[in-house]
Amino acid sequence: MHHIFKQGTQEPVFVLLHGTGGDENSLLEIGEMLNEKASILSIRGNVLEGNMPRFFRRVTEGVYDEADLTLRGNELRAFIKEAAANYHFDLRQVILVGYSNGANIAMQLLLHEPELFQKAILFHPMFPVENLPIYSLEKTHIFTTLGEQDPIVSISDSLHVIKVLEERHAVVTKLWTANHQLTYQEILAAKQWLA
Template sequence: MADLGFTHVFRSATHPDAPTLLLLHGTGADEYDLLGLGRSLDSGAALLSPRGKVDENGANRWFRRLREGVFDVDDVIARAAELAGFVRRATDAYGLDPATVTAVGFSNGANMAAATLLLHPGLLRRAILFAAAAPLQGRPLAPVDLSGVQVFLGAGAADPITPVDQARLLAEQLRQCSAAVQMHEHPGGHELPPDVLNRARQWLAATAT
């Protein structure tokens, strides 16, 4: 299979009617990094895991940043369009149901998923975002209707990389666009605690029915 625009890994579903998890890694990781997380969230799901194209001093990322915590928003917009195109091509190439595609992202990957939700409404119906920030820093949000979209957010109150206020802002932005958002804050930092993973697993099982 051609790379469809992104180097990626695809694992077929092992259970009928299981969702497809679009796995978006964090800074410095690759297309293999979140496969275990995907299986933990839904052991029967199809896994579609691309690699971010941006190279930051040898670390894979989804979009450029000007410095720590400051995104190149023009690049965010361009890269979200690239990812949206990949998702459309991959669902066609692998015979997937677009309505079941659920983005799962950590940190930079969660930011990319959030940008894709806001900039390409209708592409994703569900997303699980761990350690996410509001991706369109300083830009007014275009009026988009995310009615029917469901989002799970996990955020650390002591996260030094993605301050919890950024996750709260993202949750508010998504709600303003009529998305249904479930947010869980934990006392830790830039991590995915077992309790938050369990809550995300339960949320996915409930929303996939």
């Protein structure tokens, strides 16, 4: 997978996952704002919607191709494991940081690999998926931001994300913002959460 790796001087390792139309450069500045000393693995999604990179296919806005979501989630997990071996970092140091489509694929990883991925920052996730695993997420800590007037993710979609995580006993810290735009306020709150 197209990616950038920047070696930091201390833990953690941020795995940066962009939104629709972004790439491996899109969240680099945000990763550095969260912790300038952390290592960064920033990954470009392998799927194109028109000419916009994504992490998995969707049928229409808000309707996922669930078979492709499973396939791409497995592919991404395997790539992160391979990167950990190649760049010599401990998977236990990984914090998933996703925005929009990147937050959605991060949800897939968290739900399916709770022993592997246990910390995440999810900016404006949505997860309208029928077949969900029932693994416990009691060791999982998540910071998430949700828009009260988000034109892409409705309040009910946001509440569904929280319900899915909390029903599995994840520790979820929530911040409600205005819309789908990623703001400095959110990044600062995520930085404080990390601290």
